[in-house]
Each structure stands twice: as structure tokens, then as C-alpha cells.
Amino acid sequence: MINSKIIDDSTDPILVPQRSIHGGDKLPGIGMGTFGSDRFSAEDVAAAVKGASEVGFRLFDCASVYGNEHLIGEVFHDVFKSGIRRNELFITSKVWNDMHGKGNVLLSCAKTLKDLKLDYLDLYFVHWPFPNFHPKGAPPDYHNKDARSYVHEEYMETWYQMERLVQAGLVRHIGTSNMTIYKLKLLLHDARIAPSANEMELHPCFQQPELFDFCIAHGIQPVGFCPIGSPTRPDRDKTSDDVVDILDPVIVKIARIHNVHPAVICVKWAVQRGQIPIPFSIYRSEYSSNLKSTVNDLLTNEEMEAIKTVDKGCRLIKGQVFMWEGARDWTDLWDMNI
Numbered sequence: 001m002i003n004s005k006i007i008d009d010s011t012d013p014i015l016v017p018q019r020s021i022h023g024g025d026k027l028p029g030i031g032m033g034t035f036g037s038d039r040f041s042a043e044d045v046a047a048a049v050k051g052a053s054e055v056g057f058r059l060f061d062c063a064s065v066y067g068n069e070h071l072i073g074e075v076f077h078d079v080f081k082s083g084i085r086r087n088e089l090f091i092t093s094k095v096w097n098d099m100h101g102k103g104n105v106l107l108s109c110a111k112t113l114k115d116l117k118l119d120y121l122d123l124y125f126v127h128w129p130f131p132n133f134h135p136k137g138a139p140p141d142y143h144n145k146d147a148r149s150y151v152h153e154e155y156m157e158t159w160y161q162m163e164r165l166v167q168a169g170l171v172r173h174i175g176t177s178n179m180t181i182y183k184l185k186l187l188l189h190d191a192r193i194a195p196s197a198n199e200m201e202l203h204p205c206f207q208q209p210e211l212f213d214f215c216i217a218h219g220i221q222p223v224g225f226c227p228i229g230s231p232t233r234p235d236r237d238k239t240s241d242d243v244v245d246i247l248d249p250v251i252v253k254i255a256r257i258h259n260v261h262p263a264v265i266c267v268k269w270a271v272q273r274g275q276i277p278i279p280f281s282i283y284r285s286e287y288s289s290n291l292k293s294t295v296n297d298l299l300t301n302e303e304m305e306a307i308k309t310v311d312k313g314c315r316l317i318k319g320q321v322f323m324w325e326g327a328r329d330w331t332d333l334w335d336m337n338i
Ligand SMILES: NC(=O)c1ccc[n+]([C@@H]2O[C@H](COP(=O)([O-])OP(=O)(O)OC[C@H]3O[C@@H](n4cnc5c(N)ncnc54)[C@H](OP(=O)(O)O)[C@@H]3O)[C@@H](O)[C@H]2O)c1
Pocket: 032, 033, 034, 035, 036, 037, 061, 062, 127, 177, 178, 199, 200, 224, 225, 226, 227, 228, 229, 230, 231, 232, 233, 261, 263, 264, 278, 279, 280, 281, 282, 283, 285, 286, 287, 289, 290, 317
């Protein structure tokens, strides 16, 4: 029984900070990422999800495009058999860009539920606001000739299908991902069910303060991806200008004071700031220390202030592979030229 195992590296989930979303539902203030990054196998990721549940993680960030939901579903099945109840886990997934068309969101969600062996998802995201996609392992210069810019009417078609999933009881909450304030304003104007959360890139060198504040002001919980600066991200998401959060002198100095890896400071900062970080690792020592960091030896106000100054506005997941014909460069994806 996972519950009855006393493992030194575990953290009692009750102690982990909680957040509230629409309707008062509570969720853990930290989750486990499951994107194998084209570097780790589906088996490695599923084993990490199992280990993460043992050390006390209760939120898991899944997606159909990660190609591992069928194996993670086996793990969830075992987790429930071990005595953990469904309502103790908070499980998210995402509809991939090739399934935005009418009826497809419902099909995609049905496949995810089947793969994850669940009756419902706690939160379902629209992964990207474009129907543009790339094959697994796409190189940095990949371009899809059918790629196109954001079309609000098309996004709303996708969103209304998301709303139907809530009405059908298959999904408790719906959310957005990789959005901008411009697009969120359009969505909030037209949505019948507002997003409960927005999954966005957030790490010390990319704090997105305006979007973060906008989400908080509109009751949208920020979920932070690449919280450590994604050192193992695919090559297609690397450019020569990228900064490395875990080498930043302020982060490194604070890490020395707390006697932890700089990655752990990135996670602590994220939780204390109020976003929900979803760090990924296949190594038990890493993911257990990420979870433990939320309950012990917290950062001081001075350290939180110092980390504010680390922001370089350095976006890592620029989305170059989603660019369309006529786009000036990746900045168009983020409405930076409007
Ligand atoms: N919505 C979206 O579009 C989107 C985009 C990207 C990611 N995501 C989600 O966000 C999750 C996290 O993002 P990510 O995996 O790209 O980046 P990340 O969590 O910032 O970085 C993961 C890497 O950090 C290292 N690490 C983790 N914990 C550590 C620790 N305690 N000490 C030292 N190193 C540590 C590991 O590298 P080593 O293996 O070298 O130790 C690991 O591979 C993904 O898994 C996915 O669920 C969503």
C-alpha cells in the first residue's frame, strides 16, 4: 500500500500549500509535469509519476501530445488500488492543436479519459490557441505549411466544445495555455464558462508580471510551466540568447544559503509567489526535493524581493515551430506587435 509506506523522502500532502479555483475547489500548490521532452521515454515518465505519487504529489499535469497517457493511466489505476481516492488527486490534461475542429475536442477528451483510466478530469486545457502543430521530435527549423495565426471565432468554437465537456460532467474545470492578455480579454468577453486556470511559462528569468497579475485579478489561477527554466527542453526550443535560471548568480547564492540545488529555489519561489509550478524530473531525489521545498525552509521576504530582480523577460518556449506564413517572427505568436 502506497499510503502505509513510510518513506523518508515523502511529504505529507496535507502540509503542501493549497490553492482555490472557481467554485471553491481546492488543488495542490505544486504539481508534477509529465512531458518527456523528446528525451525521456514514456516508461520513464510513467515510473516518475508512480514515484511522485509515493512521495506525496497529488497534482499531475498530463497532455495527449506527450504520448504517455496510456502508461500514466496504468499508474493511476495502481494508485487508486493502493487506497488513494480519486478526489485526492487533481489531474489535468490538454487538447492538442490538431484536435481543435468541431467535435474533435470531445473525441480527444474521450481518448485521454480512456488512456488515463478516469471518469473525469479535474482540469482540461486548450494546449495552444492555434491549430498549428508539429510532428514529435520536429527540428528547430520545422514549419507546417498549413499553420495560421490566431482566429478568435475558431478559438471560440474550440472553447464551446470545452464548455460542453463541463456540462457533461467529464471535466470539472477548463483552462487556457500559452495565452496573452489580448487573447484572454477576447475569451472572457465571449465565454459562457470562464477559464479556471491559465498554464503559462513562468520561471525566475521569465516572470510575466502583467499576465500573472491579469490572471489573478480575473480569478484565473496561473499554472507555471518550465519552472526551473527547462534545462532538458527539446533542441527546437533552444536559442543562443536563452538565459539559464539555475546558473543565475542570485538564485545560486540563495541556493547556497538554503543548501539546496538552484532548481529547488526556483520551485520555492514559484509556490510562494502564488503560481502552481509543475516541475518535471524522472529522478526521485529531484522530484521529492521539489515537493519538500514547499513545506520547509521557506524563502524570506528579502529573498523573494531579490528574485524579482532576476527577471530578464527571457521566454524559452517561443513556439517558432507554430509560426505561419507571413508572421514576422515568434513575437507575433505572443501579440508583441499589436
Ligand atoms: N502548456 C505547455 O505548453 C507546456 C510547455 C512546456 C512544459 N509544460 C509542462 O510543464 C512541465 C515542466 O516543464 P519542463 O519539464 O519543460 O521544465 P522544468 O520542470 O523547468 O525542468 C525540468 C528539468 O529540470 C531538472 N530538475 C527538476 N528538478 C530538479 C531538482 N530538484 N534538482 C536539479 N534539477 C532538477 C531536470 O533536469 P535533469 O534531468 O537534467 O536533472 C528536469 O528534466 C512539463 O513536464 C509539462 O508538464 C507545459
